[in-house]
Amino acid sequence: MNLSQRIEICWSGLGITVTADLDDRNAGLAEALWEALPYRSLQGHALVAGHHLFHVAPVHDLLHLPAAHRVDRRTVPDGTVFCSRLQHLGIKYGTLTEPMPATPVGQVVPGDLDALAEAGRAVWDSVYSSKKPVMAEVRRAGKVSGHRVPRLRAAAPETDALIGEVHAETERIWLVPPQELVDVHDGRFRSGAGSYGTVLTTMLFVNGETRPLGYNVYSGLVRAAREGMPLPSLRHMARTLIAVPAEFLAYCGLEKLGTFTEQVLDHLERLQTRDDFVAVMAHMALYINCLGGWNLHLFPWQAGDRLVPAEAQR
Secondary structure, eight states: OOTTSEEEEEETTTTEEEEEEEOSTTHHHHHHHHHHOSEEEEOEEOSSSEEEEEEEOOOGGGGTOOOOOOEEGGGSOTTEEEEOTTSEEEEEEEEEOOOOEEOEEEEEOGGGHHHHHHHHHHHHHIIIIIOOOOEEEEEETTSOOOOOOOOOOOSSHHHHHHHHHHHHHHHHHHSSOOHHHHHHHTTOOTTOOSGGGOSHHHHHHHHHHHHHIIIIIIHHHHHHHHTTOOHHHHHHHHHHHHHHHHHHHHHTTOHHHHHHHHHHHHHGGGOOSHHHHHHHHHHHHHHHHHHHHHHHHHSOGGGGGGGSOGGGGO
16 A cells, blocks of 8 residues: 555535545556546435445546456445546445445545545435535645546547537536536426426436446447557447437437537547547547436436335335
């Protein structure tokens, strides 16, 4: 363990800060996180797996860096810190039920575990019911606060300009919910989406299509490029995987995503280097993962309270 790589995770709105030490179990991931600090992000909470905090980390390399040390999240100590290819920084703070392999990068110090659990409960209330956003700041311990969304560069000027547009929009919505998603969750659909005037159905499908588009499609294209897939094959896979979900999401209200998707697809043949391809796809992944985080926060999960089994209410 390199004690010089000590971080603080602060939820200023809750008045809670915890300290964690990064370690060498997955040194590449830990170093990528360390180099990206400081940053702020909307704090999320697991909705299925149990007592787990996560947020989207503005770290492009998390999409593809190898991770040799994997664990079953259920079996590790509370306070374990993870970085994942879903572009998440996660922290276990209690019981988990999902047998998901995860890649640990550090550990919250023992004296802060009670504060971590307090933060976990407050974030659950934020995500599930109150809808008041909680922001996390991750910084090097003892260092000044700050925030940035890193920008990758492309050699081709037109490609670099496209990246600049996506980066600017990502920065704009990183800490403030995009109006398009606010409209979706207020039931305003310019296209008329929602059979028989329903609202929850469209919200559900927007959530269900956005997450895999970022987690699997764009991040998968980045990994494939870094692992050596030829550019013609990468372009073919991009055309095959991107268009349909993005067209549907644009119809449901995410028109900015639809516009960016059209630009990316029109631009594919101009991506003549692997690095330029990676830069475009990585920025689209981060943008869509940001949309996904806001989706999870804004969705009215409390609408399912009546479905809770009686034995779980005791």
